Structure formats: C-alpha cells, structure tokens
Amino acid sequence: MAGGIRIALIPGDGVGGEVMAEARPCLDWVVSRGRRLEVLDLPLGADHCLATGETLSDATFATLRDTCDGILFGAVGDPRIPDGHHAEAILLRLRQGLELAVNLRPCQPLLADQDRTIDIEVFRENTEGPYCLLGTTEPGRAVDLAVHTETAVRRLLEAAFRRAAALRRPLVLAHKANVLKHGHGLWVRIFEDLRRAMPTVEARTQHADALLCALVQNPRAFALIAADNYLGDLISDLCAAFAGGMGMAPSLSFAPHRPFRCNALAEPVHGSAPDIAGQGVANPVGMLLSTALLFRQLGWEAEAADLEGAVAGALAAGARTQDLGGSLSTAEMGQAIRSRLGA
Ligand code: NAD
Ligand code: IPM
Ligand code: MN
Numbered sequence: 001m002a003g004g005i006r007i008a009l010i011p012g013d014g015v016g017g018e019v020m021a022e023a024r025p026c027l028d029w030v031v032s033r034g035r036r037l038e039v040l041d042l043p044l045g046a047d048h049c050l051a052t053g054e055t056l057s058d059a060t061f062a063t064l065r066d067t068c069d070g071i072l073f074g075a076v077g078d079p080r081i082p083d084g085h086h087a088e089a090i091l092l093r094l095r096q097g098l099e100l101a102v103n104l105r106p107c108q109p110l111l112a113d114q115d116r117t118i119d120i121e122v123f124r125e126n127t128e129g130p131y132c133l134l135g136t137t138e139p140g141r142a143v144d145l146a147v148h149t150e151t152a153v154r155r156l157l158e159a160a161f162r163r164a165a166a167l168r169r170p171l172v173l174a175h176k177a178n179v180l181k182h183g184h185g186l187w188v189r190i191f192e193d194l195r196r197a198m199p200t201v202e203a204r205t206q207h208a209d210a211l212l213c214a215l216v217q218n219p220r221a222f223a224l225i226a227a228d229n230y231l232g233d234l235i236s237d238l239c240a241a242f243a244g245g246m247g248m249a250p251s252l253s254f255a256p257h258r259p260f261r262c263n264a265l266a267e268p269v270h271g272s273a274p275d276i277a278g279q280g281v282a283n284p285v286g287m288l289l290s291t292a293l294l295f296r297q298l299g300w301e302a303e304a305a306d307l308e309g310a311v312a313g314a315l316a317a318g319a320r321t322q323d324l325g326g327s328l329s330t331a332e333m334g335q336a337i338r339s340r341l342g343a
Contacts, residue, residue, distance in 0.1 A: 004036025014272025016074020017288035022334025029343035046078030070264035124232025235283035247283025266294035
C-alpha cells in the first residue's frame with residue numbers, strides 16, 4: 001500500500017520460521033485495524049545461502065535500509081554452516097549497517113508462579129565490542145579484538161539515561177573496567193559524564209561479575225541495566241530465565257539518531273534452536289512480544305499494548321508450550337494468543 005509503513009519479514013533458520021509464522025497474522029490484524037502496511041518477505045538464511053551462495057546482498061541491504069521502516073526477524077544459525085558466516089553476514093550486518101546501537105531487551109515475567117515484581121530492561125550496545133569481528137587465529141594463539149567508540153557508547157548510554165529519567169527508575173552500568181581498562185574505561189567515563197549531566201537519574205556502576213551474582217540473588221533490585229555488546233548478550237539471556245526461558249524474551253534494536261528510514265529490528269532473544277527445530281514445539285511468545293515492540297517503535301501504541309495484553313492473557317489462562325511445562329504446539333500457542341485479539 002503506497003505511503004504506508006513497510007515491514008520486511010526475515011524468518012531465517014530453524015525455529016525462526018516457526019515462530020515467524022505466528023507473528024505474520026498479527027500484521028494482517030493491524031491492517032484490519034486500519035493501519036496502512038506493506039510486507040516484504042525475504043527468505044534469507046541458511047537454505048538460501050546454501051542454494052545460491054548469497055547471504056545478504058548489497059542491493060537487498062539497500063532495499064531494507066531505504067525502503068522499509070522496520071524488520072521482523074526470526075533467528076539465524078544452522079548446523080550445515082558451522083562457522084556461522086551467513087548469520088554474521090545477515091544479522092550483524094543489519095545491526096551494524098543500520099547503526100542500531102541500542103538493543104532493548106525487556107524482562108517482565110508473566111507467569112502466575114513467577115515473581116511478577118521483576119521488571120528489568122537491558123540496554124545492550126548492538127554494533128561494537130568483540131562483534132566487530134576483528135581477530136586472527138595464529139599458530140599457538142588466537143586474538144579477538146573489541147572496539148568501543150565514543151559515538152556508539154554515548155548513543156547507548158544516552159538512550160538508557162533518557163529511559164531511566166522517563167521511568168524514574170535506577171540505572172546500573174555493568175562493566176569490567178578493572179580489567180578492560182581501555183574499552184570499559186571509556187564506558188565508565190562516559191557514564192560518569194552523563195551521571196553529572198543528569199543528576200536526577202539514580203545511576204551507578206558495578207563490576208559485571210558481582211552484578212550477575214546480585215542479579216540472580218535479588219532480581220527485583222534491578223531496573224535498567226546498560227552494558228556493552230558482549231556483556232549485554234549474557235545478561236539478557238540470564239534475564240530470560242526469570243521470565244521462563246529463551247522462548248519468552250523479546251528484543252528491539254533501534255538507532256536513536258535515526259540515520260535511515262529503517263530504524264527498527266525486532267527479534268526474539270533466542271536463536272534457531274536446532275535441538276527442537278522442525279517439531280512445531282517452539283514457544284512463539286518472545287517473537288510475539290518482539291512484534292509488539294516493533295508496533296510501539298512504529299508509533300502503534302494501542303496495537304502494541306493489545307498484543308502484549310493478549311500474550312499475558314493467554315499465559316494467565318494457562319496456555320503453555322512444552323518449554324513452559326505445557327503441551328501446546330507453536331501454532332496452538334500462537335492461536336491462543338491471537339484469538340484474544342480477534343485475529
Ligand atoms: P538457542 O537460543 O537457539 O537455544 C538455546 C536453548 O533454548 C535450546 O535448548 C533451545 O531449544 C531453547 N529455545 C530457544 N528458543 C526457543 C523457543 N522459541 N521455544 C522453546 N525453546 C527455545 O541458542 P543456541 O542453541 O546457543 O544457538 C543455536 C543457533 O542459533 C546457533 O547457530 C546460534 O549462533 C544461533 N543464535 C542466533 C540468534 C539470533 O538469530 N538472534 C540468537 C542466539 C543464537
Ligand atoms: C543474540 C545472538 C547473537 C548475538 C548471535 C547469533 C550473533 O546470541 O541475538 O543474542 O550474540 O548477538
Ligand atoms: Mn544472545
């Protein structure tokens with residue numbers, strides 16, 4: 001539909017396609033609510049790479065960057081491509097090429113038997129650190145380099161401080177500047193600058209190792225956690241456990257400085273889960289909550305809240321896939337959620 005929002009769907013590999021199949025009807029549902037939306041299906045991933053040799057071409061990347069408003073992404077990773085080069089060429093290129101410095105990974109447990117007072121948002125830097133993939137394997141030693149630029153660190157931390165100010169909730173920076181003096185030293189310096197500039201925000205730093213122990217012991221003591229790309233990856237998977245596991249965790253990446261039309265990449269935190277792929281048992285909740293985050297980023301607040309409400313409602317009514325101790329298939333779980341939307 002001309003002039004509307006354009007969203008690219010990249011299901012990817014393994015359970016990525018299975019959970020994407022449950023998100024897709026939500027796009028029809030927003031159209032039924034009067035939103036103008038065009039969908040671009042992009043079958044990128046291991047199958048496409050093995051069949052054609054293509055991962056993500058420059059032309060497809062430019063189409064995504066310049067003609068789409070957002071991307072809904074499943075997962076990448078396939079045992080047939082053990083070095084994962086296609087995953088880097090697709091997913092890391094999207095995160096880095098679109099300059100999506102902020103990866104927001106919320107953790108809000110929804111199950112009745114969980115601690116519902118846990119409410120954490122991880123702000124993970126999404127373009128740098130060791131993910132710059134600068135390294136070498138040499139005889140007798142291997143080197144990985146981590147790059148941290150003032151620009152990306154500031155973008156991530158400013159977004160986290162703004163969010164902490166808006167929510168009036170405390171912010172902690174996870175770091176290892178006691179060892180990583182250069183990279184994490186930069187993080188702490190910029191964090192302290194912002195703390196001085198925004199004195200109303202309750203902000204502190206903590207060594208990441210001690211933070212992880214405190215997080216497991218008392219997750220309710222945490223609100224917003226900022227971290228570099230690597231630590232943020234680890235912390236967000238730990239937080240997923242509070243919500244019931246990898247199948248439950250959503251994420252949204254965006255660029256606060258809005259360099260391109262495409263400024264949203266929504267994807268569940270989990271991967272392609274080769275151990276359960278093809279069985280139709282993957283939990284679609286992380287994917288559907290990511291879809292809600294995408295709607296919110298596009299300005300569709302009512303649709304985002306309704307979809308989140310449908311997920312919470314279905315879980316409260318006892319809908320469970322097998323990772324949650326239930327027996328619903330991926331499709332049955334998706335239907336249990338969407339039926340609450342009338343979709
Ligand atoms: P994974 O997240 O794929 O799986 C970890 C565990 O969580 C597995 O036991 C899996 O069965 C379970 N799990 C994951 N998603 C689930 C879901 N929706 N419902 C129920 N259970 C679920 O992590 P991994 O096994 O370390 O990685 C597998 C592949 O995925 C690798 O190639 C990895 O690089 C890739 N990966 C991709 C992404 C991504 O595309 N964003 C994220 C993480 C891992
Ligand atoms: C994630 C994944 C990715 C990451 C991998 C697949 C590159 O673990 O999205 O969390 O480490 O960022
Ligand atoms: Mn991860």
